[in-house]
Amino acid sequence: MIGALTAGLLILLSLSIPVGVVLFLLGFGVSEFFSAFPLMRGLGQMAWSAMNSATLIAVPLFVLLGEILVRGGVATRTYAALDKWVSWLPGGLVHANIGTATMFSATSGSSVATAATVATVAMPQAEKLGYDPRLFSGAIAAGGTLGIMIPPSINLIVYGFLTETSIPQLFVAGLLPGLILAFAFSLVTVLLCRWRPSLGGERRVYSLRQMLRALADLLPVILLFVVVVGAIYAGIATPTEAAAVGVAAAFLIAAAFGGVSLTMMRQSLLGTMRITAMIMLVVTGAAFLNFTLAAAGLGRDLSAFMDGLGLTPLSTLLVIVAIYIVLGFFIETLSLMVVTIPIMVPIVVGLGYDKVWFGIVMIVLVEMALITPPVGLNLYVVQGARGSGTLHEVMVGAIPFVLVMLFMVAALIAVPGLALFLPSLL
């Protein structure tokens, strides 16, 4: 069954059939060929319970939150404000790229929207101030990936939903690795610019007064993040409730900055629906495939398969990491996560690893998929916003950050506490 499933998955995906549809088709196949019971009869009830979910409504709410902030012009202000604070570092504005991408992806959970916004705002500055276009654009693409790690992350909600893992625990677990990655990105930039000063552009130092004035633009967004994530951590609110509060706060911030209009709200709602429906077709398909696989006895098959390989838990884990890296060249974030969860998570849990911990490892791996060619959505988004130069430059610029992510995966495997220390305090 495992062989047929993998082959079917790869063939159907490469025919460019929509990912959600592929998952359903595989589920139909499992029901037809590998199950003693007529599983198809359960499809309706299964789809209703997957879609009728008070947990998953946090997804459109967080998407809407991000859409409002980005379309309301808050991102542009954040970028300008961060520029005042970090441009004295070697690498200057590159840190503002990373910082803005981190903050926005942290509040919205959407990597692509963030990368697109930051690229649009930042790119004109790069030429003017003489930055190396490779490092500059690579940093935007890489910074944008952090959104799916730093809470509130839509990908973590989906992981939690599909694997029945506590979403607050996942959110807490992602915080430290996410922040470490952001700092590591900045550190790498500083080191690179020390080594080759020509990579960075003109460094600018602003007066303390200018920096303090810029705080007015930064604080509301930081406050929003603290309120939303803090309420979840403190156990005051469910992720869904925190998301609703976040939407209201984002609306107020955008309104205070004069960014709210009827057109902007219309576009935010349409954007939210587009992303949500896309995610939900994939998630419903994965939930159905999960259901058929469990009924057809995948667990038994998998343990037989793993016993046959005769690997130690660690080497199995390394093989899994390698599989993700390879698949990541070709398959995009959410799809990669969702299509692999039904098979990979039971294997890893069977080996005795922690589900929360593996969720975080998987997130770093799928983040990498966003910036590894030939299919790396953020690379294309940043290139699209640049309007000059070649895609190749963005790819080269992203390489240092890919290496940082690989180190992060190794660190998480060597020191699981990086992810599990904070949840253990809850």
Place this chain on the structure above:
Amino acid sequence: MDAALAALIKLNRGVALLAGVALVLCALFILADIALRRVGSSFGGTDEISGYVMAGLTAWGFGFALTERAHVRIDLLRDRLVSPLRAALDLLAMVALAYVALVMAVRGWPVLAKTIANNARANTVLETPLVIPQSVWFAGLVWFALMAAAMVLIGALFLLRGEIKKTEAAIGPPGEAP
């Protein structure tokens, strides 16, 4: 054909806006409940209502994401093919999607039918008659199947007429990420 396509796209944007407004109303409802809880009261059942809203907006959103060409595909191989083959793959993808949409609608019906037959209510404090949220949900699935069938038809007609560019524009992947 172009007019029909444009009309479908516009219609689905309207549907999506309505669903978006439902999402905002749901958020306001949750906020009101949080506020009420602070003074020691509560509507009760916000979770239940949120779930119904999610089911409805997801089912109705599927069709919208379809006409916006937002359902994610892995187009690595597709992009390396010559144009007529690309359009053929687009049509194949759309047929596969329409098949799944149809199966979902067909399999969704017994869920609603059983609810109607038993006059089933939710096993909660609200005792919601499930026929309400499930009708909205089922109608959304039927809408999705109808939209998918329409898109197959439009794509196939463009392809038969040899209007490859238009086929790709109607049912291919989006040109630029939104």
